[in-house]
Amino acid sequence: MNWKSEILAAQHRISGYAQVTPVMTSKIPGYPIELKLEQMQHTGSFKARGAFNTLISSDVPEAGVVAASGGNHGAAAAYAAQALGYPAKIFVPELAGPSKIALIKQTGADLSVVSGEYANALTAAQAHEQATGAMQIHAYDAPATVAGQGTCFAEWDAQGLEADTVLVAVGGGGLIAGALAWFDGARKVVAVEPETSCALNAALKAGEPVDVSVSGIAANALGARRIGQICFDLAQGMSSVLVIDEAIAEAQQMLWKAHRILVEPAGAAALAALTSGAYQPEPGERVAVLICGGNIAPDPLAG
Known part of the structure; x- marks a missing residue:
């Protein structure tokens, strides 16, 4: 499959329906990183x-x-x-x-x-x-889903993404499959998962998709029991790191304190890899983080 052409076709298709989400620079980890705020997408996530x-x-x-x-x-x-x-x-x-x-x-x-x-x-x-x-409509393991999620990264490139490395949170794998399909080796893509919901990490270690147990504060967004086959096929040889719940919660708090950005745990998981040291960039490595979801529970403004 020519993923780039599929993603560009998807981008044309959904123009006028999906939001173009903003990007910004942050120094939350202590050094500049690029953020894409996909929690500002319709219904609060890239989906x-x-x-x-x-x-x-x-x-x-x-x-x-x-x-x-x-x-x-x-x-x-x-x-x-x-x-x-x-x-x-x-x-x-x-x-x-x-x-x-x-x-x-x-x-x-x-x-x-x-x-x-x-x-x-x-x-x-x-x-x-x-x-x-x-x-x-499959949540993650279907070509049309992956191509649609890939538009997020095509859009980010058009917005001037400079990073060498992009960190993406993983549940069933549709979003990171879209990243891998679009960048196609032009940028390093790092998978970030909670230790207690890590279907991709387990699959890469086992050499095939396997069932995992699911729990933790991000389970309602990153809690797929088995990684999608499309993601697994695209993910061979990629970097995969795990973060603990406490690191995710701390990254949520950092986003709020630094930028007044309120996200759900899944939305802060990729950032947590940097703030906790689970992923440590090389000197001079330019890093970006996809903020994927903002549907925090309980809703802090619910009446």
Whole structure:
């Protein structure tokens, strides 16, 4: 697959639907880094890119769309479906939390909350797909999803990205697959995962995707039990680091104190690799961090 052409086609497709998110320079780790603020995307995460690309490039059946999500993908899929006039059925696990569940409800989608973790929601979504003929929008392991997420990095390049190295948080792998597909070795891409939700790191060590247990403060966004095959195929030989929950929470606080940027734990995970020392740049290495999500729970401004 020619990923660059797929990503450029996706960028053209979703223009006018997805937000162009801002970039900035920060000195939070003690040295300058570039940030892209993708938590300012529709529904508070990068996920809207893949959802819009999937829907616009597909023949959506009368039954509409169905998605399983830890929260952010469900909100994005529901938002994109509403914007394009399609019915949406969304399944989320209980661990999605009240803030993300409320966000999905606001779109008007038909929402079902299932017990357990993301894998349980995916099973329910697949059953709904079989029963109704609805189109599944996969959260991360589908070419249209990956190409849509890749538009984030094509956009960043056009905004003047200078970094040698880009740090990206990983759940199921759709976002970092988009980064790897777009940069294609032109920039170093570093995967950052919580120690307690590390499907990509485990897969790279095992030589194949494997099931992992999922827990921790970022589990409702980075809590995929198994890395996507597309991501795994693109990720061979890449750098992968792990961070602890305390480091993620500290990075959240640093973003707020330094810039008044409020993000969910997943949104601060990649930054935590720098602030905790889990990833230490070489002298002169220029570094960038993708801030991926802002749906903090509980919603600090909820009435």
